[in-house]
Amino acid sequence: xxxxxxxxxxxxxxxxxxxxxxxxxxxxxxxxxxxxxxxxxxxxxxxxxxxxxxxxxxxxxxxxxxxxxxxxxxxxxxxxxxxxxxxxxxxxxxxxxxxxxxxxxxxxxxxxxxxxxxxxxxxxxxxxxxxxxxxxxxxxxxxxxxxxxxxxxxxxxxxxxxxxxxxxxxxxxxxxxxxxxxxxxxxxxxxxxxxxxxxxxxxxxxxxxxxxx
Numbered sequence: 001x002x003x004x005x006x007x008x009x010x011x012x013x014x015x016x017x018x019x020x021x022x023x024x025x026x027x028x029x030x031x032x033x034x035x036x037x038x039x040x041x042x043x044x045x046x047x048x049x050x051x052x053x054x055x056x057x058x059x060x061x062x063x064x065x066x067x068x069x070x071x072x073x074x075x076x077x078x079x080x081x082x083x084x085x086x087x088x089x090x091x092x093x094x095x096x097x098x099x100x101x102x103x104x105x106x107x108x109x110x111x112x113x114x115x116x117x118x119x120x121x122x123x124x125x126x127x128x129x130x131x132x133x134x135x136x137x138x139x140x141x142x143x144x145x146x147x148x149x150x151x152x153x154x155x156x157x158x159x160x161x162x163x164x165x166x167x168x169x170x171x172x173x174x175x176x177x178x179x180x181x182x183x184x185x186x187x188x189x190x191x192x193x194x195x196x197x198x199x200x201x202x203x204x205x206x207x208x209x210x211x212x213x
Contacts, residue, residue, distance in 0.1 A: 009098075009139070009140060009141075010140045010141055010202075012092075013100050013139070013140065013141035014141060014202075014204070016061060016062065016090060016092070016100055017100060017141070017143055017204050019057070019061050020052075020058065020061065020062075020090060020100075021183070021206055022183075023052060023055050023057050023058050023061075024048065024052070024145075024206075024208070025183065025185070025186065025208075026055070027048075027051040027052065027055060028048075028208060030051060031044070031047050031048050031051055032210055032211070034047055035047060038109060038110055038111070038149055040106075041087075041104055041105065041106045041147065044104070044106075044147055044210070045067060045087050045088060045104045046067055048088075049065055049066075049067040049088055052065045053065050062090045062091060062092060063091045063092055063093050063094065064090075064091045065088065065089075065090055065091075066088070066089045066090075066091060066099075067087070067088060068085035068086065068087065069085065069086045069088075069089030069091070069096075069099065069101075070082045070083070070084070070085055070086075071083045071084070071086065071097065071134075071135060071136075071137065072097070073137075083134050083135070083137075084129070084134055084135065086099075086101045086102070086103065086135050087102055087103050087104040087145075088101070088102035088104065088145075089101055089102070090102070097137075098139075099136075099139075100141065100142065100143060101130070101135050101136045101139075101142045101143065102142075102143045102144070102145050103126040103127075103129060103130070103135065103142070103143070103144055103145070104144075104145045104146075104147065105118065105121060105122040105125070105126045105144070105145070105146055105147070106118055106146075106147045106149055107119060107122060107146045107147065107148045107149065107156040107159070107160070107207065108148050108149050108150040108151075108152055108155060108156050108159075109149050109150075110149060110150055115150060117155070117156065117159035119156070119159035119160045119162065119163040120163045120166075122144070122146060122160055122163065123160070123163040123164060123167050123171070124167070126144055127144060127164075127171060127191075127203060128167075128170065128171070130142045130193075130201055130203060131170070131171060131172060131193055131195055131196075131201070132195075132196075133195060133197075136201065138199070139201070140199075140200070140201055140202065141201065141202050141203075141204065142201060142202075142203055142204075143203065143204045143205070143206070144203055144204070144205045144206070145206055145208065146160065146205065146206070146207040146208065147208060147210050148207050148208060148209050148210055149210045149211065150210075150211060151209035151210065151211045151212045152209075153186070153187045153207055153209055156187070156207050157187045157189075157207060160205070160207070161176075164176065164191065171191075171193055172193045172194040172195060172196075173191060173192070173193060174192040174193060174194055174200065175190075175191070175192040176189065176190070176191045176192070177189065177190055178190075179204065185209070186206055186207060186208050186209070187205075187206070187207040188204070188205060188206050188207075189205050190202055190203065190204050190205065191203045191205065
């Protein structure tokens with residue numbers, strides 16, 4: 001975690017997210033083309049990270065892109081332990097606890113001809129990990145990527161917003177709003193949360209169509 005005031009890093013984290021997202025969108029068609037059908041979340045993320053790691057722009061804007069980065073916690077005895085595995089971490093330099101985290105979730109999954117939104121999983125198994133500081137401990141910004149498997153962005157956005165509204169209290173919602181810089185073909189918005197220790201974190205959301213609706 002960052003020593004000192006983490007909000008001094010907020011602008012840099014936001015700028016990094018903006019630039020990385022444009023890189024993701026640039027390589028996204030190639031990633032989707034590799035993975036027909038309804039691949040699992042990890043399969044999508046592994047291939048996305050592999051392509052990002054080869055991208056010349058990504059190599060310039062960060063130190064490393066890590067798949068399943070493990071942040072460390074500390075016991076009272078001072079021993080370290082794994083707090084889990086973040087789907088994607090954009091590490092800024094050689095300090096492993098200074099990163100922009102991306103938690104990735106599938107949405108609108110088709111199984112047996114039926115669509116499951118999985119929006120509640122997006123909230124409870126994704127967003128909540130930042131609120132409890134399992135991930136991004138002490139950091140002011142983190143990100144969510146939603147892989148919209150059937151490409152129906154309006155439906156996925158409505159379902160995610162509904163799941164967020166249903167969990168406003170545990171999420172510590174302070175504000176939710178579209179991001180000012182719209183990007184055609186995806187849905188973006190931001191949510192501001194108060195954690196239990198009174199710190200505030202911004203979650204930046206991007207919903208990407210995996211296939212055409």
